[in-house]
Amino acid sequence: MNNSDINKIPIGKLLFKRLSKVTKSVFGVPGDFNLRLLEQIYEVPELEWVGNNNELNAAYTADGYSRINPHNFSCLITTYGVGELSALNGIAGSFAENVGVLHIVGSSALKARAIADDGNEMDALFGTVHHLVPGKHTFRQDHNVYRNAAEPYSCFSESITEEDILQGTVQDKIDEAIEAVVANHKPGYLFVPSDVAECLVTCDLNKPLDLHKYKSKDLNQNEEKVLNLLLDKVYKSQNPGFVADYFLKRHTSQVIDLLKKTEWDCYSTPASRGLCLDETLENFKGVFCNEKSPMGVFESIKKHDLVLHFGSKINETSFRYSGQNNEINNWLANQDICFLGREFAMFGFKKELIKNISGCKVFNRFLEVLDYSKIQKVMKTNAEKSKGQLYSDSYKLEEMKIQKDRLFEQEVSYELSKNILQKGDILLCEMSSFAFELENIKLPSGGRIICQSFYASIGYALPATVGVCKALKDYNMNNRVILLQGDGSAQMTLQELSLFLKYDLNPMILMLNNSGYTIERAIIGATSSYNDLTTDWDWQKMLEAFGDSNKDKHETFRISNYDELKKYIAEKGTKPLSKLHMVELILDKFDYGNGLLVFLGKKKANEATLL
Numbered sequence: 001m002n003n004s005d006i007n008k009i010p011i012g013k014l015l016f017k018r019l020s021k022v023t024k025s026v027f028g029v030p031g032d033f034n035l036r037l038l039e040q041i042y043e044v045p046e047l048e049w050v051g052n053n054n055e056l057n058a059a060y061t062a063d064g065y066s067r068i069n070p071h072n073f074s075c076l077i078t079t080y081g082v083g084e085l086s087a088l089n090g091i092a093g094s095f096a097e098n099v100g101v102l103h104i105v106g107s108s109a110l111k112a113r114a115i116a117d118d119g120n121e122m123d124a125l126f127g128t129v130h131h132l133v134p135g136k137h138t139f140r141q142d143h144n145v146y147r148n149a150a151e152p153y154s155c156f157s158e159s160i161t162e163e164d165i166l167q168g169t170v171q172d173k174i175d176e177a178i179e180a181v182v183a184n185h186k187p188g189y190l191f192v193p194s195d196v197a198e199c200l201v202t203c204d205l206n207k208p209l210d211l212h213k214y215k216s217k218d219l220n221q222n223e224e225k226v227l228n229l230l231l232d233k234v235y236k237s238q239n240p241g242f243v244a245d246y247f248l249k250r251h252t253s254q255v256i257d258l259l260k261k262t263e264w265d266c267y268s269t270p271a272s273r274g275l276c277l278d279e280t281l282e283n284f285k286g287v288f289c290n291e292k293s294p295m296g297v298f299e300s301i302k303k304h305d306l307v308l309h310f311g312s313k314i315n316e317t318s319f320r321y322s323g324q325n326n327e328i329n330n331w332l333a334n335q336d337i338c339f340l341g342r343e344f345a346m347f348g349f350k351k352e353l354i355k356n357i358s359g360c361k362v363f364n365r366f367l368e369v370l371d372y373s374k375i376q377k378v379m380k381t382n383a384e385k386s387k388g389q390l391y392s393d394s395y396k397l398e399e400m401k402i403q404k405d406r407l408f409e410q411e412v413s414y415e416l417s418k419n420i421l422q423k424g425d426i427l428l429c430e431m432s433s434f435a436f437e438l439e440n441i442k443l444p445s446g447g448r449i450i451c452q453s454f455y456a457s458i459g460y461a462l463p464a465t466v467g468v469c470k471a472l473k474d475y476n477m478n479n480r481v482i483l484l485q486g487d488g489s490a491q492m493t494l495q496e497l498s499l500f501l502k503y504d505l506n507p508m509i510l511m512l513n514n515s516g517y518t519i520e521r522a523i524i525g526a527t528s529s530y531n532d533l534t535t536d537w538d539w540q541k542m543l544e545a546f547g548d549s550n551k552d553k554h555e556t557f558r559i560s561n562y563d564e565l566k567k568y569i570a571e572k573g574t575k576p577l578s579k580l581h582m583v584e585l586i587l588d589k590f591d592y593g594n595g596l597l598v599f600l601g602k603k604k605a606n607e608a609t610l611l
Contacts, residue, residue, distance in 0.1 A: 012040025031079020034106025053495035059090020064467025081131035156188030241304035248311030274448030432486030436595035459492025
């Protein structure tokens with residue numbers, strides 16, 4: 001080693017050292033373009049390599065990990081082309097759902113890129129690189145073709161270059177990638193050419209990462225305008241209602257403090273369950289999602305002369321505005337409603353839109369300057385004070401005609417709310433028919449619901465549960481994890497069951513076995529063969545096939561009626577989990593929950609489902 005190299009370390013080690021500031025696990029799949037990089041991870045004992053079974057599952061796993069990681073960050077590593085493209089669907093989901101994931105790609109060597117860019121066509125013809133698609137009408141390959149494909153799904157995209165190495169800017173680029181992912185709640189890309197991982201570069205490992213760029217207190221002109229409008233409306237209001245949406249997730253304690261002091265009626269949204277407020281607060285009224293709200297929630301929110309919809313994440317499956325319900329249209333048109341999103345504010349529904357703002361900065365300043373003495377005291381009757389969360393009456397079992405020989409989805413919903421869910425439990429739900437029942441699930445204190453309801457890529461939840469469990473383990477959190485998993489979607493990403501066993505992760509998996517694709521059946525083709533599974537799998541023996549043949553790490557249960565469900569709950573369902581539970585719930589293929597039918601417009605929210 002030369003004297004000039006004494007204060008230098010390999011790029012790979014530098015990358016993993018910086019990652020260790022914001023994560024404890026790195027997910028992915030090895031490939032020949034990232035092997036020299038992966039070798040460097042063993043030089044950083046603070047990190048653990050978690051090898052997935054394929055790249056798509058790695059992306060889903062990283063997504064789940066980021067949702068639990070206190071830094072809202074995760075990382076996966078794939079190889080050039082074939083690996084990164086396999087992961088792209090998962091990365092697109094993280095982009096749509098606003099989840100911070102850094103995707104590191106081991107890309108083609110700098111030398112190969114130089115031949116393609118600067119060599120003659122004959123050099124390019126005989127210098128092709130495997131995994132890289134050929135160019136159109138040229139012998140030259142475009143080494144950025146995959147990077148360009150990922151551009152729409154990332155908040156940051158950079159490659160380490162020879163210039164970075166020569167000018168000593170490699171660490172700047174690595175740090176910028178990490179900071180961008182955390183600050184923007186979005187995936188980012190960092191491409192590491194296969195021949196640079198071992199190159200020595202200067203670094204400053206003591207330099208802190210700037211993970212709080214969004215907390216800058218200086219407001220621009222638009223942000224000042226938004227703040228003043230909000231304060232004016234709050235001071236004039238006699239009965240405000242507060243909707244805490246997804247982008248308040250980094251302000252949970254502040255939101256709870258605000259709602260305790262003001263006693264404003266408050267609501268969560270399908271995207272924010274357990275993220276932004278404690279749903280056991282006395283003034284919590286339910287989950288607001290317009291005409292799809294559980295029974296009574298819309299009636300409650302109509303009573304407010306001002307609705308503060310803060311942290312707004314507006315999309316089809318969370319805000320649930322169709323424009324087809326005249327009552328909702330009239331209410332929104334006349335309601336004094338203020339939206340404060342991540343990058344916009346709106347005063348009145350589709351009226352005054354203000355862009356070029358940071359919602360986080362505005363909310364922080366709002367809390368700093370809010371004068372509680374100017375807020376009018378909300379007068380409530382004793383009956384109003386005693387009324388807790390509003391939810392659909394279709395989940396009151398005394399109104400059901402229970403059939404002893406079968407199990408209904410609504411019975412599972414009821415038991416989740418009443419008995420299974422314990423303080424701090426994390427409930428993951430696959431994009432299954434059950435996802436539309438979640439608004440009627442009562443969350444205990446510290447509880448949380450995770451569902452990729454907007455991007456809705458089936459198969460997401462099982463690998464994401466691996467990530468959730470691994471993050472809890474990494475950061476010494478003891479929350480139970482419960483996965484509601486459809487059998488059809490499980491067949492997409494089943495391989496990651498092996499990771500539960502390998503890393504001693506013990507969720508409760510409620511496998512909803514209804515022999516097919518229930519959402520699609522409810523839309524069209526209820527009896528069409530394309531909505532059937534190719535075959536019914538034996539879930540009771542699945543984990544044995546993945547290596548736990550003696551059942552040292554898992555238990556299995558098969559439940560086909562309500563009495564069996566209640567027995568499982570009484571004996572096992574509320575206790576800490578020392579083993580993975582595979583709980584197979586046998587449901588009818590045409591068992592459509594009320595929530596799904598409401599979402600599809602085939603029932604109204606105030607129509608109870610009597611079985």
